[in-house]
Amino acid sequence: MIQVDYIVNHIFNSRTYILSNIASNDVWLVDCGDFAKVLDIIRGKHVIGVLLTHTHSDHIYGLSDLLKTFPDVLIYTNDYGYGALVSPKLNISKYHSEFDDIIIDDRSNVSVISEGSYMDVLGNKLNIYETPGHDPSCLTFKLDNYLFTGDAFIPGIKVFTSFKGGNKYDAKKSTEKILSLYTSDTKICPGHGEIERAVNIPL
């Protein structure tokens, strides 16, 4: 069984999820913000992979620290995200004073995935869905009962589509796709939020 914890990052209240199980020392992350807080929680466990819901700066600013601590970590994003990791314009760090320009120079740890790619995460099949609209790099991940939606779907909040690459029509289609994955057991894990109320509520 997967255990899912999360931290709320200090920039824009983005969330970093920490996936683990009691059977192993392996940890996976969904997005990466305040990495020091992640280290506090994982206590000696090993981060082997990070799934990027999208490559906007508030969801990736901890990646360089993560790579320093776990040089063999695997980073997963789609084709557009692969480009955005080296583009402060596309990852929007250029437009936010909270960040220095984010450029992940060495992308040898980065794997490009897309809808239909097969992945195993902590012994469970990971389902990957392209959910553009907020950004072309948006992926939604389904693992066990959990749905990691990033900023493609935040319960109760309209999808923000005003950044470069945003598209209202795509956002509507992606919302429909995400809701079609929802069942009574689903726990929705969005990309932002300080409080638990966002989990378990479809809208």
Ligand SMILES: [Zn+2]
């Ligand atoms: Zn965000």
